[in-house]
Amino acid sequence: MTAPKAVLAPRSPGFFAALAPGGRRALFLLAIIATCLLFAFPVCWLVLTSLRPGYAVYYVHRGGDFTLDNFQEVLRQEIVLKALWNSFAISTLATVLSLGVTVTSGYMLSRFRGPVPTVWFGAIYVFRCVPYVSWVLPLYFVTRAVGIFDTYWGLLLPHVAVHICFFSWIMKGFFDGIDPSMEYAAMIDGCSRWGAFLRVALPAAVPGLTALAILCWLYTWNEFLFALILTAQNTPILTVVMAQFVHELGMEWHLMSATAVLALGPALIVTIFGQKYVIRGLKI
Amino acid sequence: MNVRKTYGGFVAVAGLSLAIADREFVVLVGPSGCGKSTTLRMIAGLEDITGGTISIGSKVVNGLQPKDRDIAMVFQNYALYQHMSVYDNLAFGLRNRRVAEAQIDAAVRNAARILSIEPLLERRPRQLSGGQQQRVALGRCIVRNPKVFLFDEPLSNLDAQLRAQMRLEIKELRQRVPTTSVFVTHDQVEAMTLGDRIVVMKDGLVQQVGSPLELYRRPVNRFVASFIGSPAMNFIDMAVTAEPDRFRLSADGIDLELPQRRFAGLGAHAGRSVTMGVRPQHLRLAAADAAAHEHVTLSGKLMVTEQLGDEQVLAVRIGEGDIRVAGVDPELVLAAGTRIDVAVPLDNLQLFDTASGAAIR
Numbered sequence: 001m002t003a004p005k006a007v008l009a010p011r012s013p014g015f016f017a018a019l020a021p022g023g024r025r026a027l028f029l030l031a032i033i034a035t036c037l038l039f040a041f042p043v044c045w046l047v048l049t050s051l052r053p054g055y056a057v058y059y060v061h062r063g064g065d066f067t068l069d070n071f072q073e074v075l076r077q078e079i080v081l082k083a084l085w086n087s088f089a090i091s092t093l094a095t096v097l098s099l100g101v102t103v104t105s106g107y108m109l110s111r112f113r114g115p116v117p118t119v120w121f122g123a124i125y126v127f128r129c130v131p132y133v134s135w136v137l138p139l140y141f142v143t144r145a146v147g148i149f150d151t152y153w154g155l156l157l158p159h160v161a162v163h164i165c166f167f168s169w170i171m172k173g174f175f176d177g178i179d180p181s182m183e184y185a186a187m188i189d190g191c192s193r194w195g196a197f198l199r200v201a202l203p204a205a206v207p208g209l210t211a212l213a214i215l216c217w218l219y220t221w222n223e224f225l226f227a228l229i230l231t232a233q234n235t236p237i238l239t240v241v242m243a244q245f246v247h248e249l250g251m252e253w254h255l256m257s258a259t260a261v262l263a264l265g266p267a268l269i270v271t272i273f274g275q276k277y278v279i280r281g282l283k284i
Numbered sequence: 285m286n287v288r289k290t291y292g293g294f295v296a297v298a299g300l301s302l303a304i305a306d307r308e309f310v311v312l313v314g315p316s317g318c319g320k321s322t323t324l325r326m327i328a329g330l331e332d333i334t335g336g337t338i339s340i341g342s343k344v345v346n347g348l349q350p351k352d353r354d355i356a357m358v359f360q361n362y363a364l365y366q367h368m369s370v371y372d373n374l375a376f377g378l379r380n381r382r383v384a385e386a387q388i389d390a391a392v393r394n395a396a397r398i399l400s401i402e403p404l405l406e407r408r409p410r411q412l413s414g415g416q417q418q419r420v421a422l423g424r425c426i427v428r429n430p431k432v433f434l435f436d437e438p439l440s441n442l443d444a445q446l447r448a449q450m451r452l453e454i455k456e457l458r459q460r461v462p463t464t465s466v467f468v469t470h471d472q473v474e475a476m477t478l479g480d481r482i483v484v485m486k487d488g489l490v491q492q493v494g495s496p497l498e499l500y501r502r503p504v505n506r507f508v509a510s511f512i513g514s515p516a517m518n519f520i521d522m523a524v525t526a527e528p529d530r531f532r533l534s535a536d537g538i539d540l541e542l543p544q545r546r547f548a549g550l551g552a553h554a555g556r557s558v559t560m561g562v563r564p565q566h567l568r569l570a571a572a573d574a575a576a577h578e579h580v581t582l583s584g585k586l587m588v589t590e591q592l593g594d595e596q597v598l599a600v601r602i603g604e605g606d607i608r609v610a611g612v613d614p615e616l617v618l619a620a621g622t623r624i625d626v627a628v629p630l631d632n633l634q635l636f637d638t639a640s641g642a643a644i645r
Contacts, residue, residue: 179361179363181359181360181361181363182363182364182365182366184328184330184350184357184359184363185357185359185363185364185365185424186365186376187329187330187349187350187351188328188329188330188350188351188353188355188356188357188377189351189356189376189377189380189424189428190351190376190377190380190381191351191380192349192351195380200365203365203367204365204366204367206367
């Protein structure tokens with residue numbers, strides 16, 4: 001018996017194969033540069049605008065007047081400083097609180113079966129299906145009724161709730177990737193169920209947890225809608241303050257840009273330090 | 285005793301009763317889903333039991349947490365703590381029990397010496413090979429010096445060569461650290477080579493408990509007979525008729541006569557169907573020295589030969605089915621299609637009730 005011979009159709013050389021290796025590399029490089037430009041351009045424009053005097057913002061591409069006055073002026077405003085601090089505090093607190101809940105909730109979804117995890121999973125699923133925007137108005141009424149409108153709690157709790165819904169799933173995925181027999185071994189080695197979670201499962205989930213913490217922090221830092229509706233004078237938030245440079249007398253682009261650049265700073269630092277963890281964490 | 289485990293309506297383990305002697309090495313073996321791992325996890329306390337009692341020593345451990353049962357367990361995928369060094373992995377159990385650090389160090393070094401993993405103590409589990417990881421997992425059990433070792437398919441993630449080596453190492457370890465052990469595997473070779481006693485399970489039911497030789501020579505049913513031994517036992521379904529002094533077993537193209545005095549149990553099966561079972565190793569080509577033993581002869585057509593170097597395994601078509609003949613001289617040249625007579629020694633012939641599978645004695 002003769003084995004049937006595999007017949008390979010001669011493949012027509014593709015567009016890239018036809019290019020010389022050098023040409024292929026050049027094209028690749030070009031594509032990367034184009035993509036980078038696409039993302040970097042708005043940021044560059046923003047930075048440029050923030051350095052221009054107020055009269056020149058519409059002619060950013062012309063003239064050579066540059067100044068740091070915008071930053072000075074912005075930083076003189078008490079509300080901006082307050083907003084910077086508030087945004088930082090809210091982001092950090094929201095990250096800590098929501099991770100605290102998400103870790104246990106994700107662990108439960110990953111390891112336990114029964115009515116409680118099923119109902120919890122269903123609840124998260126339903127909340128995820130509802131458009132984010134439609135929560136804002138009810139939350140406004142609720143926070144007013146409870147008396148926490150325009151306070152830290154009034155913004156923190158909704159943020160934490162959203163994070164729990166979104167990140168419990170991701171956390172479940174992290175724990176799914178960790179072999180449960182490690183915890184069984186720990187239980188046999190003298191740990192309680194909680195001990196096995198805290199001393200073995202949790203340390204193993206640290207890369208994922210770090211990634212989540214960074215994403216969570218950045219998300220809250222950048223968030224606008226909740227901050228806009230759920231806060232007023234007492235708890236200024238940076239994203240909202242930034243938008244308030246648009247008022248009935250016109251738009252103060254130069255000040256807005258300066259504030260935006262200030263807001264960019266912490267986010268940039270977190271991203272630069274965190275990207276290693278985010279990539280590693282999301283890979284597992 | 286009489287342990288049961290059910291999940292909803294599904295019975296995972298039905299009424300298992302087993303007493304394990306001190307320092308005995310018991311192997312639970314069976315196909316996947318037979319309840320052997322569940323049984324082990326019930327002993328460990330990782331699964332709660334639906335009914336019955338489990339005792340370790342003289343203490344009933346039903347309600348005890350795994351940590352309070354004084355057991356140690358080796359898992360299929362090693363289950364080493366990835367974020368700790370090998371040293372800390374070994375020390376973890378003792379630290380949980382608040383043992384003095386000097387004592388821990390001595391125990392860890394001792395275990396590392398026994399398993400020759402001393403150079404690896406500062407490494408992370410990730411940096412070790414499969415065999416080394418398994419050794420660390422064994423070490424984690426040794427340092428604890430528990431009442432019982434539990435092994436949950438510890439060798440099945442290793443390649444064949446390493447598996448054979450680790451099997452020997454586990455045997456050696458037993459001589460140095462004799463501890464009561466329960467070993468779960470689906471591999472009958474592991475069961476045969478390691479166990480003082482073997483428990484064969486299927487569908488949550490214990491089929492037979494016995495020493496390796498007992499299981500091999502006197503299986504209580506067709507399942508045990510087919511599960512133990514490699515290549516697997518040959519089975520041929522046949523009809524029984526009683527004649528004076530003898531029983532006649534017949535199937536399509538086969539006609540055998542068995543003396544009544546040796547197979548008295550067959551009397552009750554006259555007129556019914558029985559399954560004849562014989563191990564490939566016990567079959568001989570008729571021309572050879574078979575005449576020395578009382579035997580019956582089957583004749584058939586050679587289909588395929590498998591050369592293994594020190595022996596050949598033949599597949600011979602007899603009637604409708606194929607039987608395998610092992611231990612054939614490797615030098616013997618046989619062409620496919622040749623007529624072959626196979627001698628079946630009566631000493632090694634097993635008979636089973638076709639309907640129930642139970643052995644006929």
